[in-house]
Amino acid sequence: MTAAANASRTAVGPLVIDGLCAGYGDTQVLWDVSLHVEPGEVVALIGSNGAGKSSLLGAVSGVVKTWSGTVRYGERSLTGLEPDRIVVAGVLQVPQGRRLFGSLSVEDNLRMGAYLRNDREVDADLERMLTLLPRLRERYDYLAGRLSGGEQQQVAIARALMARPQLLLIDEMSLGLAPVLVDQLVELLARINATGVSILIVEQDVQTALEVSSRAYVLETGRITLSGPSAQLLDDPQVKKAYLGV
Numbered sequence: 001m002t003a004a005a006n007a008s009r010t011a012v013g014p015l016v017i018d019g020l021c022a023g024y025g026d027t028q029v030l031w032d033v034s035l036h037v038e039p040g041e042v043v044a045l046i047g048s049n050g051a052g053k054s055s056l057l058g059a060v061s062g063v064v065k066t067w068s069g070t071v072r073y074g075e076r077s078l079t080g081l082e083p084d085r086i087v088v089a090g091v092l093q094v095p096q097g098r099r100l101f102g103s104l105s106v107e108d109n110l111r112m113g114a115y116l117r118n119d120r121e122v123d124a125d126l127e128r129m130l131t132l133l134p135r136l137r138e139r140y141d142y143l144a145g146r147l148s149g150g151e152q153q154q155v156a157i158a159r160a161l162m163a164r165p166q167l168l169l170i171d172e173m174s175l176g177l178a179p180v181l182v183d184q185l186v187e188l189l190a191r192i193n194a195t196g197v198s199i200l201i202v203e204q205d206v207q208t209a210l211e212v213s214s215r216a217y218v219l220e221t222g223r224i225t226l227s228g229p230s231a232q233l234l235d236d237p238q239v240k241k242a243y244l245g246v
Ligand SMILES: Nc1ncnc2c1ncn2[C@@H]1O[C@H](COP(=O)(O)OP(=O)(O)O)[C@@H](O)[C@H]1O
Pocket: 024, 029, 047, 048, 049, 050, 051, 052, 053, 054, 055, 056
């Protein structure tokens, strides 16, 4: 198995979102959203800018308040839990825009990912990250803010892995990156997934999202309008017309 194997935990159960409604202030942005991610699965959530994809991930990771409906992970309810508790439960978000600590080094950013851990294997996991992502070893002492977009995305993913997640929520991984870098990240996701980590990926790059996932959901103005095997959605006339420009 790859170097990430021991730096992650195998999913204990499915993520099940049921009838989720959420919004900001008085404005509702998610309407009765239900979806699930089984242990070991890579699932994509696709949709246009403003559809509510980030809000949905935020509702799972506890940074967007749930109005009604439930979020469960395995036996646990995540609904209404503080973000820190959700991290401890094994669910980690890689936020849109990477949100690194730009004035901290790569090393310190990675160590921040482990801030809720109290085991003695953090240094060993750091070493595993640098084996998984050799580029980060070369950049270890650099300020994160000085890295290229592709390198920053690697740091963001590695920082999330430092929390030893079972389920990764990845928001717009490919945004602003050249295709060759996106391909490298896609390959990285496959290696992470091979260690047993489930992945829910949110993308405006529908082609990439449907290629890396086995199942997908389409979110339109806060509602799931279509779902199914990714290969099937790639061939769906509606998806082709709306998202693939063919
Ligand atoms: N912090 C916020 N406060 C108020 N409205 C927000 C906030 N974040 C997102 N929204 C609104 O919620 C809707 C969904 O946004 P978002 O979840 O970011 O969509 P997506 O990630 O699919 O582009 C949009 O109308 C957006 O303007």
